[in-house]
Amino acid sequence: MASQEQQNHPESLSQDNCWVGLTSSPLEIQSVIDRVRSPQAGAIVLFAGTTRDSFEGKTVVDLRYEAYAPLALRSMLDIARKAKERHGLKGVAMVHRLGVVPVGEESILIAVSSPHRQAAWRAGEEALEECKARVEVWKREEFADGEGVWRANRDGQAGERIG
C-alpha cells in the first residue's frame, strides 16, 4: 500500500487551508504567498531559506536535497495543521525544493497568514523550526575540496536519535 503511494508520488498535499509541496523546480515566492491570501488576514509572513556557500569556513560548491516524499509531505502537513490550530492562522503553505539547488537560491518557503501580525511571526518561526527538526528531507553539501557530506540539522532535536 505504501509502495503504491510512493509510485504515485504525489508532489503536494492540502487540507484545511494548509498546502505543502515538494518540487525539483525553482521555488515561486508569489505563488506560495497567494496560497495563504485571505480577506480575514491582516498579515502574511513569508520565510525563504536560501542555500549558503560555506559551512564552518569550508566552501560549498553544490547542494542537493533528497526526500522520502510521501512521509515528508505527511510530516509537513501535520506541522502546518498544528501551526494553524495553535496560532489561529487563516492559511499555511510550505514547499521544499529537491535535487540540486544552486548556491543563493531558495530551498524552502513557508508562508502563513493570520488576522494579526504577532501570531503570523511566531507561527512562521515555529513551523520552520519544526520542519528542520523532523521533515524527512536530507541535504548533501559538496565542498570545493571534493568531499561531500550528508548534513544533519542540530543534534538532539525531536525526530533524531543520538548515538
Added chain:
Amino acid sequence: MAPAPPPGHFHILYFAAAAQHTGKSLEPLPAPLPLRDLFDELERRYSGIRASVLDHSLVTVNLEYVDIQADEEAPEGERVVIQEGDEVAVIPPVSSG
C-alpha cells in the same frame, strides 16, 4: 518510485548516509522478519552500518515510525514482525531547510 517487492519479500529504503553506506536506495529483503532482527540483518549485509548509520537513525514501517528499543523490551506476542509487501525505511538524522 518503488515497485512492489517480489513475493516473500519487503522493500527497505535507504536515504542519505544510509544510501551512501549501502550503495543503493532500495532493495527487497526476505519476509517475514522480526523488527528486532532488522539491524542485525543489515549489519550482516553491510558491515559497519550499525555504528556509522543505524545507531543514529529511526525506522518506519509503512510510513509509521516504530520504536525498536521498545519492541525489544515488549512481550513476545506484542513484537512487530515485518511482513511481505511492507515498506520499511531507514531514516538518518534529517536536514531540511
